[in-house]
């Protein structure tokens with residue numbers, strides 16, 4: 318198996334769904350944001366992962382490319398990342414052409430939920446410094462991400478699977494994601 322990319326806007330529960338779907342399988346779980354933030358903390362750029370999307374675009378791109386080079390060497394990986402990252406300057410592609418071609422994913426999973434569900438999950442997550450988006454902005458971000466996922470697919474031939482992670486339906490979400498891992 319090559320690299321499977323899993324995406325979803327902050328607070329949608331992508332990590333939880335995919336970790337459950339991959340349980341008992343010989344798959345390594347890699348978080349792009351952790352690879353990036355470890356590098357950024359090491360060099361003194363940031364103290365917390367949620368500061369990363371406020372760095373200059375040049376700094377973010379530099380971290381992104383260095384992380385992609387590291388991850389591209391791995392096999393049997395689920396890569397937990399973002400189709401787009403919301404920066405003060407607009408949506409930044411998480412896997413721009415020079416990154417997605419290095420990673421060359423075989424599949425892209427897009428985890429979604431209703432804007433209201435995501436809004437409430439973010440409000441109830443004290444562990445993270447989440448953006449305070451409105452439901453309308455959450456809806457927009459998910460639409461942008463669907464379009465972006467298909468652009469990545471067009472560049473690589475990866476399939477795109479939309480997985481719905483509705484409240485109290487985690488098992489259902491895991492079922493939707495499972496065929497991608499086979």
Ligand code: AMP
Nearest residue numbers: 349350366369370381398399402411412
């Ligand atoms: P997460 O823990 O998945 O929310 O990721 C933490 C942070 O890592 C995000 O808010 C982004 O700043 C950064 N990040 C994750 N994946 C990417 C990516 N593919 N490109 C750029 N930044 C990323």
Ligand code: MG
Nearest residue numbers: 331332333397
């Ligand atoms: Mg996560």
